[in-house]
Amino acid sequence: xxERYLKKGYRSLNAxxxxxxxxxxxxxxxxxxxxxxCHLFEIPRSSYHYHLKHRGLVKPERExxxxxxxxxxxxxRGSAGAxxxxxxxxxxxxxxxxYKAASLMRDTGLI
Numbered sequence: 001x002x003e004r005y006l007k008k009g010y011r012s013l014n015a016x017x018x019x020x021x022x023x024x025x026x027x028x029x030x031x032x033x034x035x036x037x038c039h040l041f042e043i044p045r046s047s048y049h050y051h052l053k054h055r056g057l058v059k060p061e062r063e064x065x066x067x068x069x070x071x072x073x074x075x076x077r078g079s080a081g082a083x084x085x086x087x088x089x090x091x092x093x094x095x096x097x098x099y100k101a102a103s104l105m106r107d108t109g110l111i
Contacts, residue, residue, distance in 0.1 A: 017043065021051045062104075065094060069104040078111075 024037045038045045072088050073080050080088070086101035096104075105111075
């Protein structure tokens with residue numbers, strides 16, 4: 001029974017919101033059907049337009065954290081994980097938790 005029904009959180013082939021918005025943008029280029037596509041993928045139109053407006057914005061404080069995370073990872077010869085990076089960023093005076101450090105690592109491609 002469970003295999004037949006999709007779980008509530010699965011929309012747009014279980015993609016994240018930014019991937020879903022990119023798909024809506026791609027599909028809506030052919031025709032002006034943003035309203036229908038947003039309804040189909042259960043994305044509010046305001047979120048769609050907000051994402052398009054702020055897509056290319058670079059936040060300087062986040063970029064600074066990324067550069068610091070890269071330096072910490074490089075200095076550890078690739079052995080520093082999210083917890084180590086978060087701890088060292090906290091020692092440098094930045095208020096960063098391990099999940100934000102993991103996000104920074106994901107953004108910069110650090111493993």
